[in-house]
Amino acid sequence: xxxxxxxxxxxxxxxxxxxxxxxxxxxxxxxxxxxxxxxxxxxxxxxxxxxxxxxxxxxxxxxxxxxxxxxxxxxxxxxxxxxxxxxxxxxxxxxxxxxxxxxxxxxxxxxxxxxxxxxxxxxxxxxxxxxxxxxxxxxxxxxxxxxxxxxxxxxxxxxxxxxxxxxxxxxxxxxxxxxxxxxxxxxxxxxxxxxxxxxxxxxxxxxxxxxxxxxxxxxxxxxxxxxxxxxxxxxxxxxxxxxxxxxxxxxxxxxxxxxxxxxxxxxxxxxxxxxxxxxxxxxxxxxxxxxxxxxxxxxxxxxxxxxxxxxxxxxxxxxxxxxxxxxxxxxxxxxxxxxxxxxxxxxxxxxxxxxxxxxxxxxxxxxxxxxxxxxxxxxxxxxxxxxxxxxxxxxxxxxxxxxxxxxxxx
Numbered sequence: 001x002x003x004x005x006x007x008x009x010x011x012x013x014x015x016x017x018x019x020x021x022x023x024x025x026x027x028x029x030x031x032x033x034x035x036x037x038x039x040x041x042x043x044x045x046x047x048x049x050x051x052x053x054x055x056x057x058x059x060x061x062x063x064x065x066x067x068x069x070x071x072x073x074x075x076x077x078x079x080x081x082x083x084x085x086x087x088x089x090x091x092x093x094x095x096x097x098x099x100x101x102x103x104x105x106x107x108x109x110x111x112x113x114x115x116x117x118x119x120x121x122x123x124x125x126x127x128x129x130x131x132x133x134x135x136x137x138x139x140x141x142x143x144x145x146x147x148x149x150x151x152x153x154x155x156x157x158x159x160x161x162x163x164x165x166x167x168x169x170x171x172x173x174x175x176x177x178x179x180x181x182x183x184x185x186x187x188x189x190x191x192x193x194x195x196x197x198x199x200x201x202x203x204x205x206x207x208x209x210x211x212x213x214x215x216x217x218x219x220x221x222x223x224x225x226x227x228x229x230x231x232x233x234x235x236x237x238x239x240x241x242x243x244x245x246x247x248x249x250x251x252x253x254x255x256x257x258x259x260x261x262x263x264x265x266x267x268x269x270x271x272x273x274x275x276x277x278x279x280x281x282x283x284x285x286x287x288x289x290x291x292x293x294x295x296x297x298x299x300x301x302x303x304x305x306x307x308x309x310x311x312x313x314x315x316x317x318x319x320x321x322x323x324x325x326x327x328x329x330x331x332x333x334x335x336x337x338x339x340x341x342x343x344x345x346x347x348x349x350x351x352x353x354x355x356x357x358x359x360x361x362x363x364x365x366x367x368x369x370x371x372x373x374x375x376x377x378x379x380x381x382x383x384x385x386x387x388x389x390x391x392x393x394x395x396x397x398x399x400x401x402x403x404x405x406x407x408x409x410x
Contacts, residue, residue, distance in 0.1 A: 011132050018080075024152040025177070032164055035244060052360045080186070225347075231264070
């Protein structure tokens with residue numbers, strides 16, 4: 001099947017359009033929320049970390065239930081519905097930002113609501129693409145989807161920097177909220193392609209226990225999730241909290257940080273294009289070998305140097321991260337039974353993100369205690385250690401993904 005034949009599927013076109021719109025907003029949101037909070041009268045790195053961390057904690061709490069909900073009620077319908085619910089809280093937050101006075105409670109409520117919806121959306125989304133494209137085209141479909149998502153992230157990050165600099169964070173946050181509403185409506189328009197699961201007498205607890213046991217049976221998934229959870233901790237602390245502060249301190253604030261995030265997003269596009277072509281025999285070994293771009297990016301932020309060099313390191317990390325997303329998703333979609341995929345994905349999401357709130361919470365205090373340069377060097381060292389540990393685990397190093405002989409790309 002050729003790539004152009006994928007787009008003859010009307011549902012795939014709607015899905016990709018929805019993800020493009022949503023990720024355009026996602027490209028804006030890190031810049032808009034970070035500088036929106038830092039520019040408040042009481043804004044600080046600690047408050048930014050707490051607000052972002054609250055969303056992740058809510059996601060972690062909801063994620064196991066989200067997988068069971070998605071498997072039971074249909075992944076497509078659930079993904080579209082929670083997108084719209086997430087936008088409601090974001091619009092409320094935008095209203096307060098427009099007044100210039102945003103109570104901490106409002107930010108917590110809006111971001112906790114977003115995190116709860118995120119905890120349902122992530123595992124639900126894992127089952128959408130397999131319902132749209134044939135199995136032999138999953139890697140290609142994932143890569144094509146990532147390509148359009150990443151293009152949107154580039155536009156969003158670049159546009160976000162301009163909007164925040166020229167008009168303030170409120171406008172960018174408002175656009176972000178609107179993208180969730182539009183994307184959710186598009187996804188709901190083909191919610192019928194995955195019907196509700198037939199009643200089988202199982203309770204949600206039964207589904208969770210079965211999903212957890214199946215998750216534990218895949219040693220390569222468990223090892224990857226645990227290892228990457230600490231890398232995500234370092235990434236969150238370095239990029240989402242300390243990065244904007246470094247941009248304010250050493251560069252040109254929002255515009256400079258938007259330049260770095262845009263470079264990272266360009267890396268995502270390069271990664272998705274690469275994922276359309278490569279089929280490594282040992283995908284996790286290949287991915288771990290390029291994950292050294294993460295500590296390199298963190299190290300580049302550890303002391304004042306050329307913004308272009310920092311952006312180059314962000315670009316390399318973006319390529320790596322997108323390849324992780326495409327190849328990891330394809331491996332799970334091929335190896336995990338379809339009826340349990342959302343539940344396995346929910347534990348994958350929960351485990352991968354479980355230390356992200358810790359990274360967001362400790363970034364500010366650590367930087368005050370050690371200084372930003374030493375904090376970034378510590379985060380770099382932790383990343384290097386975890387990459388080495390994952391390399392040493394045979395289930396990761398030697399994992400082979402099922403291949404399908406019919407899969408071709410022209």
